[in-house]
Amino acid sequence: MGKGADTRERILEIAEASVLAKGFGATSIDEIIAEAGITKSGFFYHFRDKNELARDMLRRYVAEDNRILDEIFARAADLSDDPLQAFLIGLKLFAETLADLPNGHPGCIIASVCYQERLFDREVVEINRQAVEGLNDRFRRYLEAVASVYAPREPVDLDALAEMVTCIIDGGIIMAKVMKDPQRLPNQLLAFRSFVKLLFSEPATAALHVPARAAIAAE
Amino acid sequence: MGKGADTRERILEIAEASVLAKGFGATSIDEIIAEAGITKSGFFYHFRDKNELARDMLRRYVAEDNRILDEIFARAADLSDDPLQAFLIGLKLFAETLADLPNGHPGCIIASVCYQERLFDREVVEINRQAVEGLNDRFRRYLEAVASVYAPREPVDLDALAEMVTCIIDGGIIMAKVMKDPQRLPNQLLAFRSFVKLLFSEPATAALHVPARAAIAAE
DNA sequence: CAATTACTTGACCGACGGTGCGGTTTTGCT
DNA sequence: AGCAAAACCGCACCGTCGGTCAAGTAATTG
Known part of the structure; x- marks a missing residue:
């Protein structure tokens, strides 16, 4: 597993925990990237939009x-x-x-x-x-x-x-x-x-x- | 039931439907007031904040x-x-x-x-x-x-x-x-x-x- | 070595959630 | 009729959020 797939996986894991705690609507991208230690552009490199995140998650x-x-x-x-x-x-x-x-x-x-x-x-x-x-x-x-x-x-x-x-x-x-x-x-x-x-x-x-x-x- | 309680009830009903469809986090006050036919100020007259809405709902x-x-x-x-x-x-x-x-x-x-x-x-x-x-x-x-x-x-x-x-x-x-x-x-x-x-x-x-x-x- | 991958920096946008305050209409009561 | 309280309206303002864009860079990989 390359570095990219690794980060992607980390994002999905963080997102999942957040979604389970507060729901998808209240899960902000800013919060995810803060916890994942990446920038917003980094996030959108992996996922086209929030819906793609939802799909993969x-x-x-x-x-x-x-x-x-x-x-x-x-x-x-x-x-x-x-x-x-x-x-x-x-x-x-x-x-x-x-x-x-x-x-x-x-x-x-x-x-x-x-x-x-x-x-x-x-x-x-x-x-x-x-x-x-x-x-x-x-x-x-x-x-x-x-x-x-x-x-x-x-x-x-x-x-x-x-x-x-x-x-x-x-x-x-x-x-x-x-x-x-x-x-x-x-x-x-x-x-x-x-x-x-x-x-x-x-x-x-x-x-x-x-x-x-x-x-x-x-x- | 006075006019105030009536509006309040209407807000709660609209909010409930919206919360069930998209969750609380994604339920916008703007949307509620639009459907209820009141202004944002009118909403906040009835409910101190979103949490009070949640409680009553x-x-x-x-x-x-x-x-x-x-x-x-x-x-x-x-x-x-x-x-x-x-x-x-x-x-x-x-x-x-x-x-x-x-x-x-x-x-x-x-x-x-x-x-x-x-x-x-x-x-x-x-x-x-x-x-x-x-x-x-x-x-x-x-x-x-x-x-x-x-x-x-x-x-x-x-x-x-x-x-x-x-x-x-x-x-x-x-x-x-x-x-x-x-x-x-x-x-x-x-x-x-x-x-x-x-x-x-x-x-x-x-x-x-x-x-x-x-x-x-x-x- | 070259190309691709995996990001960063940073600026920006429109929309929205939420708050505060002052003003206005409506209602109920005397 | 008159007045106070209740029930709103208008509007300005702030921070956040989803999302975009251009340009650059560091690390992998073929």
Whole structure:
């Protein structure tokens, strides 16, 4: 990585932190360049305008987010061949990862962009849409694998359930930030995990009959 | 309501719409006064500064939000004496109310403030915290009433479950906005409702034994 | 060595957020 | 009708912000 790409990366990182703390509209270029130790001309050498900064920042965030999720759920899949167990393990690993963040989750750029839509051009809004769609597709894939083996105990829309993961995370981030208690985010994820467990597996109270086994046999 | 209070209310309404669309930092006073048909001086007659606008806007939003929830869950309590049924009915009524909003839910000021914390003074941040705490308390009360009659089928933290309602709503709002599909918010609420139903009531598959009745007898 | 990359210096612009103050209209009250 | 308070208007002013431009330089790289 050359010197240029290095500075660019630094700008994006500073911008991201600032956007998460005050929003895009209140994030000034002057402030970014002061922290990055460059001049305004230096900034505009790397980015045509603020919207290009937003685009790259968002793309960077989404890519990193997906990288982390890939890693976590790949490891989970390694730990169990059963899709339900793998998904439950993945959710737990994810919750642990979030719980281990020293200052809590810094915030979700996607949510930040969402709440300032009018500030961005169509491309940024579209990137945001695709990012969320990608997350929904991911969790839907996991859940379809689960549903192909276990029958849900209650009729539930798989799409809505897949979307619920992202909703819980975005909502949990807000909950954690507002209540100034980082733990609430992983807690929400674990609560969702209980839901999935309850929906697809045997009840905890006692050993009960059929439904799960029947589906397994069909494999 | 006098003319002054009227103008004030109009300002707050315009500001709220603008904040939800672009965030507080990017909401200009010039824009507000243009839409309200007053001058800048007129604005500053009503509000000392932008932070006072934020305070009043947030308070107004929270009060209205609570009013609506009071109404919905009071009606739900009227429709059933059973706390579980009442809560489930309330969630459904709430989902229907959200589904009936012509242009979808405009956004949550609490979430908006959360994602621009550094822009506000401590008082605004504190109002926000109390608002969320109030919501958590509300849903915790409902759930405690449920849990006093029905034993949960899976060990679950009631606090986390109560917080989940707000998380689902805030997350659902983001999901609906980003995906440009208002229906996703009420869908999330209904998915959560399935969770509660599954957690506390008899399984759908067959009539099963004891746990609920035992708790009822203790009443 | 030459060209490209990655910046700096510095001047500048129009628009906007925000403040302050003095003046004017409107309203309610007696 | 008269008067005070409430509800604004006009306007000047400042700092900041996004963004532009021209010219120059120091370090990489082929």
